[in-house]
Amino acid sequence: MxxxxxxxxxxxxxxxxxxxxxxxxxxxxxxxxxxxxxxxxxxxxxxxxxxxxxPTVGNGPLRLGVVDLHAERKRLMDVLHIEEFEIFERVEVPVKWATFSDP
Known part of the structure; x- marks a missing residue:
């Protein structure tokens, strides 16, 4: 177990x-x-x-769940200066996700 x-x-x-x-x-x-x-x-x-x-190249992604993905994207763009990244969703699944690169 x-x-x-x-x-x-x-x-x-x-x-x-x-x-x-x-x-x-x-x-x-x-x-x-x-x-x-x-x-x-x-x-x-x-x-x-x-x-x-x-650092190991080609691993990942590491997915972390957050309460408000749009707000978290804005926070990361503001404080880590991550370039804007797309948020994806599919009607048939109850999740949204986004991917950005770790420097």
Missing amino acids: IYEMTVQVRVSNMEDGQKYYEILLNRQPDFTPHEGFAEWELLPNCWLQVAEGT
């Missing part, structure tokens, strides 16, 4: 990478056990780890 999940992304510059994810997630990490490593518990037993290292 699976009771926990962890996803790790690597960043080439930990200071910049951590700041990016702090802004993206709108909060400080829950756990920083050592230099070059930060973790956020996104949901109970569901962790996002940011680690200093060589």
